[in-house]
Amino acid sequence: MTRARRETILSYAILILAGLLSLFPILWIIGISLKTQADAFAMPPRLIFEPIWDHYAKVWSDSTFIEGFLNSLFAAILGNLLAFAIGIPAAFALNQRRVPGRAAILAWLLLSYMLPEFLFIIPMYGLFQATGLYDTVFGLALVYQTFTLPFTIWMMRAFFADVPFALYEAARLEGAQSWQILFRVYLPMALAGIAATAILNTIRIWNELAIALGLTFDRAQTVTVAVAAYRGYASIDWGALSAAAITSILPMLIFAVLAQRQIVGGLSLGAVK
């Protein structure tokens, strides 16, 4: 066997193994969420079984959980809207060289993205309680800007940079103002970028725990906080725990399958800055 052939077979083997290892835990938990207690605990593990929907019924009738789901949805929508409204003009301006303080702002954005969550949670805890933003989805969406805003600006800036500058000049020549050029020329050309950014922002917001834990109490709890509450079931009710976990990640898994190209593209772009 040639070296090339050997390498190819080895590569396939590695990838298949990695794929199975990635998939297995999720599949197993899906299995548990559909099994009776007896089936779930059976030793050796039972692969063929009669699925039951009781666990899901239990989770979906849990009003806290449903609320959590909706709150996460609103937080994602609101978080994205804010990030785009604030970030798109900034990305447009930061794409041009002679903006004063450009390097400083870009560095600041990076810091905001990297600093630990509790740096924001602890001060905001008091501030939000004082201003009535505590336990609100809007408050969450606002604090989430510490990472959605920098990310959105980076992504959109990269997509805007792909627009040839001659188009900007031609538009200026036709009498268009900067904001007109942004909306009529740059944004339509960057639609793919907007989609990828929105998807990645949504995933980040949906999966966020610490900030939601610290800044919500009951009304604005997100789905991650709701799932965290099921930790107590670890020794009692695996079925419910599994159903809760699977329900919370289902939207994101669907995203992954449908939008994998945008996700992969966005992640690589984001890290290469």
Place this chain on the structure above:
Amino acid sequence: MATDIVPSQPSLWPYILPTVLVLGACTLYPIASVLWMSLHDWTWGGASVFSGLKNYKLLWLKGSFAIALVNTVIFATCAVLVELVLGMILALAANRVSAGAGVFRVLMILPLMVSGIAVSLVWKVLLDPTFGVINAILGGAGLPEPNWLGSPSTAMASLVMVETWWQTGFVFIILAAALKSLPEEPFEAARLEGASGWQTFRYLTLPMLRPFIVTVVVFRLIDTLKVFDLVFGLTGGGPLRATEAVQTLTYQTAFKFSKFGEAAAIVVIFSALIFAICAAYGVLDRRAGGAE
């Protein structure tokens, strides 16, 4: 790639103003606030009394912060190392195959899509010492069935394992994209010279991937240092503080014990550490002629 502007155009500062305001509010206020808090003796609900560096001294004297910091650093370095090696192997493998690239990509990013808390719950079930399927498989093969999360000696390793399962996909994506962007010709020339796989990797691939590896390492390092979800969901910091991390300690100090002053002190020190890493990366990047 930045571009020039048309000379006669008005300044674009209004476009950046909202960003500056939001960022300012969301960063300057918290930084000032935690600095202030860390210098005060303050339990939530009570009055705050200026106490100077008392909180910092307390952290120094109390073992818990040191333990958490050491745990976190060990966790971060192990996790990043493993993720880097595995991610690199996977990226190299993916670069060799042509068919089924899309399927593999989806499978690799699936764990990334799962929230940290869900990952924790999933693995809590899998790693259950008595009923979990991992131990069932091990037991069936005649291997020992450790108490993964309940034993201080294996808890950290379990955490690293879960973190690796969760985030290796990220390293994989970046390195796979980087590999694809490398020019083909140097590798063809190397093959013509009869270079072995390992030689090609060591002398060609690795040096060419250096900037990407550095970026990925910095990102993962900072992310793993900030670990919260996994510890919160899997072990809560135990057993016996074996997995206590800095951010979980912060959470407990602030929200379990209501000691905001002390928690703020932890945050200040930890943030300074993160800032130092970012600054070091920035300097390295600038030195290597990096983009801005």
Place this chain on the structure above:
Amino acid sequence: MAAVEFQNVGISFGTVPVVRGLSLSIQEGEFVVLVGPSGCGKSTILRSIAGLAAISSGEMRIGGKRMNDADPAARDIAMVFQSYALFPNMTVAGNLGFGLRIRGETRAEIDRKVAEVAAVVGLSDHLHKRPGALSGGQRQRVALARAILRRPRVFLFDEPLSNLDAEFRTAMRAEIVRFHRTQGASMVYVTHDQTEAMTMGDRIAVLSPLAAGHTANLMQYGTPDEVYHRPANLFVARFIGTPRMNFVVLPVEGGSASYGAQRLPLPAAAAHLANVVIGQRPEHLRLVPLGAASGLPGTVDHVENLGHEMILTLSTAIGPMVLRETRSGSAPSLGQAVQVTLDPAQVHLFDPVSEQRVD
């Protein structure tokens, strides 16, 4: 009143001067070509007319009014970019109507004007298409049409043909020249190709990079005839004409120079120089039979047979010479000994120190 006038204009990028001491005026209805090697500032000058490059010193007027700092849209100009700069997300109609939409004209007015100009350039059937679906020639016409809609005083062209294939280029060149004749407005055209410059311009501005040691960029500004038959300095003489003009530095003795055995009496202005640069275009050098009284002996180094003519490179005692002769009979072979003479009526004389023409 000139359409465009530069008065001692300088343009710098930061601290680096790119254009210095430019004084030039373009008349109404004139087609002026800015030509020169890369770095000579021709694109920068064009863009400064458009307002896309900032003028550091001096004054630039369009239609008699100072326009150094005016907004690009207020300068009464239109520009055809090298890449045509068509908006890929809009249809041809959208691209054409963009400026009108910005200016707030009514839907009906926009549609009417767009249809009108599309008919002029022959794009009426393509109005609904996106630029991506058009050929290079069609895209150029969209760019032209968009420029026409502005009814400008001056049309600016930034190397619009450099991205096209050679055979395409000739046809497109003719289209632009035709365009000028029908429109009648002034046109400023930038190119690095001197053939384009010679065939398209009413007047040519030959520009040189400042880095070459010149204090100003403008080397000569005249009609193609003037620039070809009376180059003002060595730079223009070298740049215009292909194959390049032959140059040889000869000492001046007794008011004349010796080209081999051929004596060239020099005019008064050149007679007092120590040395003189003799320039002659390849088509004016003549081969004479070996052993003739006048002439310079040489050997054939290289033969390029173009069918209707041949280009010979000779090596001689005073340097290489390039000749261009129409084919008659067989071509000389490599290494063959030949003799070449100058045509004294077609000689260009230059001062080797100042590089300026002497006559």
